[in-house]
Amino acid sequence: MGKQVVDLEPETPFHTFSVAQTEEHYATSSIQGLSSAEAALRLKQYGSNELQGDGGVKWYKVLWRQVANALVVILLIATALAFATKDFAEGGVILFIIVMNAAIGFWQEFNAEQTMEALRNMSSPTAQVIRDEARVTIPNNQAVPGDVMIFEDGDVVGADCRLFEVFNLETDEALLTGESLPVQKNLEHIEKADEALGDRLNMVFASTTVVKGRAKGIVTNTGMKTQIGKIATTLMNVDANEQTPLQKRLNRMAYFVFLAALILVLIVFAVHGFKYSNETAIYAISVAIAIIPEGLVAVVTLTMAFGVSRMAEVKAIVRRLSSLESLGAVTNICSDKTGTLTQSKMVAVRMWFPKDGFYRISGTGFVPEGDIFCQGETAPNGEFLAQEEQVPIGSGTNHYLRTIQAASLCNMSELRRTQNPDHGEWTAIGDPTEIALQVLAYKAGLSKPALVESGFDLIAEFPFDSSVKRMSVLYKSPASEHLIFMKGATERVLPCCTYWRSGDDELSLGGEKGSGRAEFEAMITEKMNALAERGLRVLTLAYRKFHAKPGMDLVHGLNRDEVESEMVFLGLVGIYDPPRAESRPAVLKCYEAGIRVHMLTGDHPSTAAAIAKEVAIIPEDVNVVNNPLIMTAGQFDAMSEEEIDALAELPRVVARCSPNTKVKMIAALHRRDLFATMTGDGVNDSPSLKAANVGIAMGQSGSDVAKQAADIVLTDDNFATIVQAVAEGRRMFANIQKFVQHLMSANVAEIVVLIIGLAFKDSDGNAVFPMSAVEILFLNMITSSPPAMGLGLEPPSDSNMREPPRSAKQGLFSFEVIMDTFIYGLAMGALSFANFCIVIFGFNHGNLGSECNAHYSEACEGVFKARATAYACLTLLILAHAINCRSLREPGWSRANLSTLRQNRMLWLSIIVGVLLVFPMLYIPGLNRNVFKHSGLTYEWGFVVAAVFIFIAFAEIYKMIKRNVMKPLCLENSSELEMQRMRTCGDSVYDEVKE
Known part of the structure; x- marks a missing residue:
């Protein structure tokens, strides 16, 4: 060494x-x-x-992602300005908001990254x-x-x-x-x-x-x-921190808000003749702060964090807080078949022998419990047939027994029972196809361990090879006969067969080009297609007796070509990977939501089409011949981009799929401006996972690299979990729209009051503030933010998965959301300012006092009362508006809607607490006049309550007009329409081909 x-x-x-x-x-x-x-x-x-991934979980990178966005930068600028003008209360509150948001986001995302590190x-x-x-x-x-x-x-x-x-x-x-x-x-x-x-x-x-x-x-x-x-x-080397659409939209909104805040600051100084004073600076900052939704970053972070936690409960790990929102825009889901739509538990369910006909095998999975029934020459369509007869364990015709021996002995898999031998769970080691054959042998009473114990002795093996697609073994039987057993793909086993077994007779197939062989192969093809059309993977079994020459070395002296010749065809075995029970309902749910599902699999086209029909990816009654909805990877890959773009419909099923085919499919979807998600488990799937808008890796069968490339990891490898993730993404995005509308409506209302209030001058010629800076911060953070957080936790609406996917270009601020924001904001601001004016001019003779922005005096009592009225009115309107925001169009104050409010504990508690907090802010001595710059109310409560009722009536009338004028949100019978559209697409092209 x-x-x-x-x-x-x-x-x-x-x-x-x-x-x-x-x-x-x-x-x-x-x-x-x-x-x-x-x-x-x-x-x-x-x-x-x-594998180091990104070098492990680096806390400083996670922390940086929490503060590196435009809205946080704007808040930092506001903090600096507040401190510069010695307004330490405002500066401290805003700084606390920034720290709280960073801490919450860091904790949630760091935990998510550590979970991924554990998966790796x-x-x-x-x-x-x-x-x-x-x-x-x-x-x-x-x-x-x-x-x-x-x-x-x-x-x-x-x-x-x-x-x-x-x-x-x-x-x-x-x-x-x-x-x-x-x-x-x-x-x-x-x-x-x-x-x-x-x-x-x-x-x-x-x-x-x-x-x-x-x-x-x-x-x-x-x-x-x-x-x-x-x-x-x-x-x-790929930038893993690329911003999602939501992050980009929030940043764009932040830039717009920042620009609007600068304009408002200029307006304030312009009204004061551009003369600087602390009061003018404070009011300018107050106006700027009024339009900045301080609570937005924290609410977005919390909403996403709760979304991540909710997804973890349904067995999906979201790698970053910001990735879940993209699911709400998904228009197409490209899914693998094995293990995602199916159970990934191969089981032999059918056999076919010449003369005997079809056999049905019951039982599922690795558990070797089930029965075998002979059905005769009836096609394998029905699960149970009146004429079928059960084959007792360990019995059957010689043909049947020999076929089971071939399935059992030409097999390297093992079945094992864990824990208690009588009650333990069954596990399997080996190729899934061989496991299915071994389970079949156990059910027939001819398991490999039993046959070996009875005297079958393995002498030589010619293993499965991808170039020949078959396997053969040489055994010495208890009767000292040498037997060769073979299994493999039908097209590779049939050329090795010279005979075929019909009952106890072995009949010759004639020459390679004889009519007898052609007829036989046509018959086998027919039966094989009958099995494949049921979604079965078909294997062929054969055997022959081997007569060794004297002195022949049976271990090293055998030639594979000689051994695998003159075989006797035994029969076909159909192996089934059953769909998950939840796959079909999940696919139909996708169609209800306007989402199209594509299956990309390595299986034979007939098998793939059959499974696709079972899980409703394509209608059960469509013709699969020459149907553009069903293609092989060879057909799809051979098409140019122009030819693919000219297709009326991209294929729903792509068989014999390769990794490059997946990337090509994603590119084709993107050229149609569609938003796609792709599932994958192998390293070779990583390019398509990266190319997709949302990459979803399999947590159980997936590779480490696939998990690193993906945005979401499924711990149960289940298609239904993808649909749940999409529903959660939609719920979360809808909730973000709800609380953004709520926060921004409140800000618009504050700006209406503050800007119009500049028109009022006191006896010294200075503007009178309709609201103080502390009132504004209190409204933004304490009044608005908790209900907004509650809106972020709203359960999904009944129409959540019956609405079309939102356009990726539509963004957070659709026309309807922008319209609602300004209309509700103007209404709340107008009602609040009207109350301010009523108290000042209707009951205090327009007396605006002197220096009422800085401190209380007897002359300022009217201003302080009016300011308190406007503050209380706007507080209650903002809380009432939270109930309006639960739905864009449905009545907010109906009995049905209010009865569901109790499901959202955060929302109704925040409303109740928000109402109760008004009273101590108004009536606690010192706090009211010295901090909030307002006084307690008496008769003014009547104006406040009236304004709330007027606003509720206005909101309900406005929503009623929208329901009657605007296009409905929900899709009608979308599942049936989608199926009919696919039938039309397939039939029209099929008719053209026939013509």
Whole structure:
């Protein structure tokens, strides 16, 4: 071990190294491994074996995101001005708002990032290595280059390794290459340094999974230098802090508010002849503060934080507070099939044998409990048929038993029962397709362990290979016969068959081009299509008796081409990945919401179309032949952008899908100005997750890199959770509109009062303030903000998922929201100012006193009373307006609406507390005249109450006019209309093709 370790460059082509060269490169031994001391030194040299993502959770980056926005900057400017004019009360309050907002946002987002960090560490927690010439288990992050790592069935590979010992090893590399089929590994030397990743068969890569077999390898790369780490490094260069549409709109609003505040300040100074005085400066700041919604940042942050918490409850982790709002604008959802729309639990549900016909298998999942029924030659449409007969366990025709033997023995998967042998849960190791066949064998009473125990002995195996798409094994039977069993894709197994079994008879297929073979293959194709159209993945089983020549080496002397010839066709097995029960209702809910669903899958087109019909992505009665709604990736990828843009409808189902196809689909949606979300789990899905408006990664089956690239991570990999996320995004955005309208209406009302009030001059010729600076801050923060927070927590309306997606260009301030903001604001301001005028001119003879803005005097009693009246009136109007804002158009003061108010505890409590707080502010001596600059009310309460009733009546009449004049918000029968539209789209193109 005295050799110097060579520093590794990322591009070192270890797949071209021999095992000896790899050992020399890392000064290690494939037999002895590393010593513990040497491993400790290398851990310091190379670092931990883990993906760093963004370098871990950095608290200062999270904190910076909380203060780096325009509205906070404006508040900081207002704080500085307040302190500069020695108005420490206002400055302190605004500064407190900024600190509170940053603290809340930091706490929520930091927790979300820590949750994601925990998810990243779940991929491969331990590894088996040889240390000090002994096999030990270590935390995976302690593996170092030069370690000898051991892999077995079901293991997640912990690092990139050069293999030196292999036994029937297959790995699932779909996360890296997108290849859905397992890759058979070997030890053959590779010459090309730039060999494609999927063809580096003497290497295994970090985060891939061992499907079957076992192996040993020398660790060549760890951490960010692995293949998965290189992709992660590339993704880290993408700006992860790009602002969402909501953030951009709030910033634009902040700039507008800042400009408006400057204009108002100029107006104030212009009225005073541009003569500076502390009172003028304070009033100018008060007017500027009146138009700035101080509570907006905190309310937005809190609303998003509650949205994140609510999504976590439904098993979706939002990586940043600002990403959830984008879901409300989603128009199209592009979803994977396996595990998202389906349960990802393969189960054999149908078989077909010549002569016997179809069989039905009951039971679900990995649990080997169920029965097998013979249905005869009836097509496999009905679950239960009157003429079907149950096949007793362990019995059946010779043809049936031989077929089950093939399914059981040509199989490397294992079923295991955990905990109590009688009541424990069943688990499975191996390829999902093989697991389904093994469960079938258990149900028939011919499980692999039972057959092996009865005397079946494995002699040789020709593993599944993606180039041949079949697998075969050689067994010695209890009767000392040698039997070859084969399974695989129908188009790859049929050419190997010379005979076919019909009951106990084995009939010849004739020559390769004989009429007998053509008729037989046509029959098989018909039956295979009958199964595929039910959404089943079809496998073909075959066997033959093998007569070994005397002295033949049955382990090393076999030629695969010779062994896999002259086979006897046995039958077809249909394997089903059942849709989740909640998938169909969720898809229909999407159509009700005006959202279109696309399924992008690697399955056969017939299988994909069948599942799409089951979950309502396409209507059940559409013709799938030549239908533009159903395409293969080859067809879609072959089209130019112009051809895709010319399509009346983008395909709803894309079969045999590749990662590039997903990116092309997202680009096509974007060219149509649509807002799309994409689901993904593999590293190869990362580009499409980044390209989508909202990327959603799978938390259970997803790779670390996919989770880093995504905006949202589903912990249950369930399509229905996506729909819940969309509904939550809509709810949150609607609530943001509600409280922004509420806050801005209050600000408009304050500006109306303050600006018009400049017209009133006291005996010294100075303007009289209709409201004091403290009153304004109190209205903005204490009166307006709590109800706004309550509006942010409003439950979804009944029409939440029956409205069309909002336009991504529409933004936070739609025409209706802007109109409501100004109309309600003008109404509240007018009523409040009217009360101010009534008290001053109607009951105090227009006496405006002297220096009433600074302190109380007998001469200022009328001004202080009028100011208190305007303040109390505006307070109650703002609180009453919170109830109006619960709905844009529905009556706010109806019995039905008020009865649901109790569901929002925050809202009604804030209204009650807001009303009660008026009284101490008005009547506590010292606080009223010295701080708020107003006096207690007596008869003036009559004007305040009258103004509230007038405003409520005005609001209800205004909403009634909107309901009668404006276009309805809800979509009518959108689910049925969407299905009919797809039928029309498919039928019209199909008719053109026929013509």
